[in-house]
Amino acid sequence: MNAVLKDSPVATVDPRFTVCGSSFSLTDEQRELIDLAETLGRTRFSARAAEWDREATFPMANYDDMRQAGLLGLCVPKAQGGLGADITTYALVSATIGKFCGATALTFNMHACSSMWPGILSDALDMTAEQRAEHERHRQVHFRRIIDDGAIYAQPFSEGTAAAAGRAPFGTAATKVDGGWLINGKKIFASLAGSADYYGVLCTEDKEGRSVRDSLYLAVPKDAPGFQIVGDWDPLGMRGTVSRNLTFKDVWVPDEAQMMPRGVYFQAASRWPHMFMTLSPTYMGIAIAAYEFTVRYLRGEIEGMGPPVKRRMYPTKQITVAEMHILLEQTRALFLRAFGEARVDPPKDVRLRAYAAQYTIMENANRLCQLAIRTCGGQSMLKSLPLERLYRDSRCGSLMLPWTAELCLDRIGREALYEPGEGDD
Ligand SMILES: Cc1cc2nc3c(=O)[nH]c(=O)nc-3n(C[C@H](O)[C@H](O)[C@H](O)COP(=O)(O)OP(=O)(O)OC[C@H]3O[C@@H](n4cnc5c(N)ncnc54)[C@H](O)[C@@H]3O)c2cc1C
Numbered sequence: 001m002n003a004v005l006k007d008s009p010v011a012t013v014d015p016r017f018t019v020c021g022s023s024f025s026l027t028d029e030q031r032e033l034i035d036l037a038e039t040l041g042r043t044r045f046s047a048r049a050a051e052w053d054r055e056a057t058f059p060m061a062n063y064d065d066m067r068q069a070g071l072l073g074l075c076v077p078k079a080q081g082g083l084g085a086d087i088t089t090y091a092l093v094s095a096t097i098g099k100f101c102g103a104t105a106l107t108f109n110m111h112a113c114s115s116m117w118p119g120i121l122s123d124a125l126d127m128t129a130e131q132r133a134e135h136e137r138h139r140q141v142h143f144r145r146i147i148d149d150g151a152i153y154a155q156p157f158s159e160g161t162a163a164a165a166g167r168a169p170f171g172t173a174a175t176k177v178d179g180g181w182l183i184n185g186k187k188i189f190a191s192l193a194g195s196a197d198y199y200g201v202l203c204t205e206d207k208e209g210r211s212v213r214d215s216l217y218l219a220v221p222k223d224a225p226g227f228q229i230v231g232d233w234d235p236l237g238m239r240g241t242v243s244r245n246l247t248f249k250d251v252w253v254p255d256e257a258q259m260m261p262r263g264v265y266f267q268a269a270s271r272w273p274h275m276f277m278t279l280s281p282t283y284m285g286i287a288i289a290a291y292e293f294t295v296r297y298l299r300g301e302i303e304g305m306g307p308p309v310k311r312r313m314y315p316t317k318q319i320t321v322a323e324m325h326i327l328l329e330q331t332r333a334l335f336l337r338a339f340g341e342a343r344v345d346p347p348k349d350v351r352l353r354a355y356a357a358q359y360t361i362m363e364n365a366n367r368l369c370q371l372a373i374r375t376c377g378g379q380s381m382l383k384s385l386p387l388e389r390l391y392r393d394s395r396c397g398s399l400m401l402p403w404t405a406e407l408c409l410d411r412i413g414r415e416a417l418y419e420p421g422e423g424d425d
Contacts, residue, residue: 019095037093041100049101052240058195062104067150075116080143091281091339098285102393103240105282107191114153114200118259124344131261141256154196156187164401172203180254193229193244213266217259226251237392274342276403283365283397290372297376320375331364359408362397369394
């Protein structure tokens with residue numbers, strides 16, 4: 001395991017492992033990685049979070065720490081020098097980071113998926129022997145950049161159309177040319193804009209009658225001619241993600257830029273549904289942070305607020321904490337179960353549970369923050385404390401495509417009532 005912080009202070013790790021609970025069965029590697037994320041979060045990310053949020057700037061210092069700790073290679077296979085995390089391990093680490101800095105956890109999702117999708121996810125999908133060999137060559141290029149150069153990857157797929165919901169082909173087009181691809185189009189909400197070294201762009205191969213099956217996943221270097229970052233970034237929450245817009249005008253990338261072979265992204269999206277759940281650990285972390293803040297606040301343990309004032313003796317506070325506790329347990333139970341059963345071609349009940357888990361985590365994170373502010377009271381929403389940031393950050397969770405809260409309801413309702421191919425006439 002190379003995930004060790006060289007200049008780390010003595011670890012002040014919370015032994016309660018609040019993301020999974022003390023009785024959850026962890027491997028030694030998972031335990032070590034959660035410990036590492038907890039230490040970084042507690043000793044570094046927590047104190048910096050307010051500044052990224054206030055200034056709407058990318059948490060680069062956190063990425064420097066994660067790079068040094070080996071975490072940028074979390075989902076890079078061990079054979080390529082990474083930590084070889086599976087999706088559950090990724091979820092546990094990401095949620096742990098999310099307790100301390102939502103913007104770091106959310107952007108880390110985009111970076112980590114850039115090696116998870118070409119890595120373990122692609123390993124489970126069908127490819128011809130030729131495709132598999134070509135993919136192996138291509139992905140080595142990306143893995144080497146992350147492991148050897150500490151490169152950061154973004155993952156822009158949103159375009160403000162039905163494409164990001166998986167209901168239409170991406171408008172951004174890639175035309176095959178000798179030795180590579182020419183990309184033209186536009187992306188919105190590209191987290192890590194201006195801070196990533198590579199942008200893993202979801203686009204569609206430019207050909208007659210193109211469909212969602214023709215999706216491509218191409219890595220564009222930050223300095224590629226014709227690539228531009230445009231627009232402002234001044235949102236309600238998740239301000240440190242710096243999710244500005246991108247434009248591509250005849251941007252050339254070589255063949256090795258292909259992060260998944262032709263047709264494999266579509267196959268993944270159809271057969272590996274949990275790939276779209278990876279944003280939810282960030283919000284699981286936020287939910288835990290809101291609950292923990294509330295308990296400490298009501299116990300009079302929050303520092304920097306003058307002489308401690310306890311509020312825990314009021315029955316209404318106790319009832320709200322109980323309500324929050326139940327919500328948190330329900331959320332955490334679905335989170336752990338859904339990630340634990342992630343796999344290719346899951347049966348229907350597992351697929352529906354993944355939608356239910358995503359919906360529950362995203363909605364309950366915000367609900368927990370609302371309850372936290374209501375019961376802690378006016379002083380708790382001052383910007384000198386983290387709760388109002390948690391509240392704003394949590395609001396964005398259910399807006400994340402392709403599995404927004406609305407679209408999860410849509411999918412559950414439809415798939416519960418109709419078998420594939422079934423109609424009403
Ligand atoms: C902080 C933050 C960071 C982000 N980072 C990234 C990133 O790194 N990469 C990236 O690609 N995107 C990113 N996004 C974008 C995000 O995933 C969504 O694409 C974006 O929030 C959609 O905004 P919109 O107004 O275009 O939504 P719309 O597409 O207009 O959707 C609005 C709502 O309508 C519903 N809806 C959408 N399509 C359908 C449909 N076909 N049928 C029924 N209902 C539908 C959904 O519930 C959705 O919430 C980020 C967003 C935020 C807030």
